Amino acid sequence: MTHSNVTRRRFLGTTAGFAGAAALGSLAAPAIAQERSVRVLTVGDPFQYSLRELLPEFTAKTGIKVEFEGLGYDALQARLISSFVSKTSDADVINVDQMWAGQYTDNGWIQPLNDFAKGDSDFNINDFVPETLHSISTWRGNLVTVPVASYSQGVMYRKSVFEKLGIDEPAAGWTWDQYKEILGRIHGQEVDGVKMNGTVVCGAQPVPVVHMFSQLSASLNAPWFKAFPGAETWDFTPQMNSENMKRAVSLYKELYGLSPQESINYTWFDAGTRFSQADIGMFYWWSAYFTLVNADGYMTGAPSKVKGDFGIVPCPQDGTNPSRVSLGGWSLGMPSTAGRPEEAWEFIKWATSAETQKAMGLNDKFGHMFSDFSRESLFADSDLLEVYPFLPQARAMLNGADGKLARPPAPIYTTLEGIFGLELNKVLAGQSDVDAALEQVNTLYTNALSGNFMLPYVQPSFNDTFDATKALIASLA
């Protein structure tokens, strides 16, 4: 019966209608193409989920549509390098890890943002904590990215465990010897029916182990190179077998001995999640975990066993030497091939603005999980303080923090990190001793740096100091 309704005339008419609609659609296509849009490629860190929630607000405010994509750490770098080398415009805004910024800029893959920042009164560069810009976003005296999530490192400890074991809560100015001594008192004790581990380390090679270890090498004043980056003339002669580096690696191995043994395979989040399970007395890690350990897993929103039962304190220092804190994080940059630079800057400015960062911090869709601010004003914001009461402590930890000291952004950083991460992992696994491992690292660094024409370094140097960054900020304000 239905067949009888489909006449040839009706069929031809319908077909003509579709053809007409298709033709009109093709005429409308140029109008759609003229719509303002921006492509953003980010890493899948917690900040990205908070930012993603706010994208409709950006579009409503600016009329710019956003294509937003989040990738894993390795995948992001592979994708970026691939697009840089092929000179294709994969994205208009990209996430840049702090150690990639120098390499990307020197190769001309991302463009300095000085002109954008200087000509834009809304940007308010003076509101940024200078240490974050210095560690994450400057290279050779230029602003090359803008911080979107800044992390320092600090210690988290279980208040109830300290109380039950009669251990005094630590305070700023304490030392690594005291830290180790407290861990020894906790390790193996049973508290509320739970057998405690003193601490937990991040042992997975190559990147995670270096991230956690480098706080120790910074604290113990063990630089990677002879003179970089704060030097008139850069000298990349490796210093990986120095006495201070040996002390730092020995201490890290001792900390592993006071950790769950499976932490040899732990990545960033594994270590944080383990603390949330309430069988760790104390550990130091990126400040992002001041918030993340409150949740029982990534983006679950469910409270963890340690929520409300942990304190925060600055990392210990080496004897009476001043505290040196690792500062890392993610920033937003603009590829040289960006097809829509104006829109890209609009997005960078919006995503890193105090207003957006505050909204990211207050976003509660997966539980509050973003407190990694870079702007001075946000650390004193009353709304944010209600959610993140530790913000004044987190701000204090940024004072004097220096990411370039902890993990120097040398042009072949990824290779060097791979070498170091492997040897650190071998030390933890008992496959190498500290002296042999560091001799090996020093030799391999020498080979890699020589092979990459960095020993001797004949290209122009830049005395990359905190003062140089402050001068840059003043010039762009």
Added chain:
Amino acid sequence: MSHAQVAPARPNRLRAWLPFLLIAPSVILLLSLVLYPLLFALKNSFYFWNLQRSAEPLQFIGLANYKMVLSGPEFLPSLTNTLILSVTGTIIEFALGLAVALLLANRLPGMSVSRALLILPTTIAPVVVGFLFRYMYDPAGGLAGWLLTLIGAPPPAEGILGSSTTALAAILFADVWQWTPFFAIVLYAGLLSVSPSLIEAARLDGASAWTMLWRIKLPLVMKTAVIIIILRFMQLFNTFDLVLVLTKGGPGLSSRTLGYTLYQQGLVDFNIGLASASTWIIVIMVNILVTLYAAIAFKNWEW
């Protein structure tokens, strides 16, 4: 006169060239897809080309990349692990696959469902298999640890993936789980081609099940077996995805393979020159091993 002599030769010339013309597209495709990348890698292997330093090759450095690969501290452990993984994996997968194929050929109840289920693991991407096994090996409540404890062989304190003694075996087990069905299905297809009358005749002659397997079934599926053994060996020799997801080659160098080292050099360190040299070293090694194997396996074969 000369025209009259030349004219008849044209169709002959066309006929002579026709096979070459017909095969030309395939040859061109093959050359462009296989030979060109290999030659491009060969050229790059003699240059210093690190994308962390420059988007273009910077300098001709002769055999320096090869020297760096062969003298690197990770080369020998990677080679050893790769050989252990490829040889052991191929043998285990073949043996288990043959056993499963023989079971399938017995037409027992439920075999059609088993055949359908068998194909499933081979359809999963190795990266996904890696994640599945990562959860199974998880020291905090993973299935593998629980099962091992149940049978009185608890996993190491560092976890199955965190211990130097078990990390490589854990990768091997995941690979065996995924690829044994591949052997089983292909060998089962080979067994189906064995004439039932041949088996019946052997049975009437009083041949035991073992004799029938060893003297009749295995020789008849051997040509298929030799080919899939080569294929799996080459795949296992290049294993990197399971290593990447499960252990990243660790702890230390305990589970690092040549494939993972190549991935590290090319896609993490972006050292194209070094990765190209590694590629050629692997190509040469695999070809030597496969040629030796083929020379032995194909000896006295009639094609």
